[in-house]
Amino acid sequence: MTEIRAAICEAFGAPLRLAPVRLAPPGPGEVEVTLAACAICHSDISYIDGGWGGALPAVFGHEASGTVSATGPGSRYAPGDRVLVTLIRACGSCLSCATGRPVLCTAPKPERSPISLPDGTPVTRGLNCGAFAERVVVDQSQLAPLPGDIGMDVAALLSCGVITGIGAAVHTAGIRPGEVVVVIGAGGVGLNAIQGARLAGAARIIAIDLSEAKLAAAREFGATDTLLATAEKPWSAARRLAGRAADCVLVTVGATAAYDSAPRYLAPGGRLVAVGMPHSGETARYEPVILAATGQSITGSLMGETVLARDIPRLLDLYRQGRLKLDELVSGRWPLERINDAIADTRTGAARRNVIIF
Ligand SMILES: [Zn+2]
Ligand SMILES: [Zn+2]
Structure with a gap:
């Protein structure tokens, strides 16, 4: 002992x-x-x-x-x-x-x-x-x-924040070059989801947060556009900014209000990735008919689906090259x-x- x-x-x-x-x-x-x-x-x-x-x-x-x-x-x-x-x-x-x-x-x-x-x-x-x-x-x-x-x-x-955010964007969401991505929450995990989307080649990365200071950080980490969550219908503003709705929205905060609004950002065929973790027992609401009629999906991402032996050396290499903050x-x-x-x-x-x- x-x-x-x-x-x-x-x-x-x-x-x-x-x-x-x-x-x-x-x-x-x-x-x-x-x-x-x-x-x-x-x-x-x-x-x-x-x-x-x-x-x-x-x-x-x-x-x-x-x-x-x-x-x-x-x-x-x-x-x-x-x-x-x-x-x-x-x-x-x-x-x-x-x-x-x-x-x-x-x-x-x-x-x-x-x-x-x-x-x-x-x-x-x-x-x-x-x-x-x-x-x-x-x-x-x-x-x-x-x-x-x-x-x-x-x-x-x-060990956690970086692999959770980047892995959600790269592994779970499978973001491809040219896609429109919305990241709700620009905290430790959200900033990494943003840099993951940038590494994957997203054309537009729209960060949503309650804080102007965090939106400034989001731009530093690769967000092309930012919106305050308190704006009226930020999902409509996001669509105007990108010229179309999002292929992918990542929720990186544990607030159920963020989960309630997240599907509104999605284009037909779009995917919602749940990363942030509300307390047990909290619920969000969505309309199943929209998922069925538009081919949208909701999927969870735990620890960025990380495989340590595969991902840590890759991330260290990107860091050394100056491509990962x-x-x-x-x-x-x-x-x-x-x-x-x-x-x-x-x-x-x-x-x-x-x-x-x-
Ligand atoms: Zn953690
Ligand atoms: Zn096992």
Whole structure:
């Protein structure tokens, strides 16, 4: 057992408490990573707020990077390896994994968490990681090697926000050159959906958000046009801007109001991609007759349908070429002691990504 400091969620909606926890050594196929950075994602906040349930106490945090500090039996990593840590845990042999969709792995999760309080009380390893802590113990399938020339703070963003946005545009939406794309929400995931659409060759990328500042960021990341969500019938304005309705609309925020309006942007045959995650139980409304009569589709995109071994090297290459923005995504760097301030800043919606630096 190693003693580390972690930001513990003891009650939904309450501030996290920084306290010592015990971390079990890595078991077969597991790796202990000493973290350098962990970004704050809106999924962490949804869990902290109790939006998706789960057992407490828990340690959340899942967008991390660091250095391997111990390995269990059968690990292909070695101490000193630089890695990013994701929540994508894949057995490699279930039907989902075997058909190239590791984000949908159906293998049961391990029942025992490696994290516990000093008195032995088990602590939930939130989002398969528990990365609001100085170290994590995770399955080695959750890691991807990092080259020495990338900063740990920007690398951490590749673990979730970047792959979720880009993968939704490139893998799930399958955007093709010349298409008209609408991205609702210009936060951390939305900006990456925008750069994914640009990499895929979209002719028009129209960003919709409630904030003028975020729309300015959207233009920086490749949006050709921007519209305030509060404008009257923004879907009509989008159609006027592009000269036609959208081939694809990506909803990257967890607001059901955004889901209610999203189908209005679509052209016949258009596809709506659900990326942002509202709290459990929230519902959106749409007219099935329109889908049937116009050949439109709605599909979900989890973690950008990422395959780590395929996608992380590609994204690192694009970053080195200057075709993928990562540094510009970091809007704040915070010590672990100030994690509640960093979370509060993320809640305001103004941040791109706040990163905890260990
Ligand atoms: Zn995330
Ligand atoms: Zn699997």
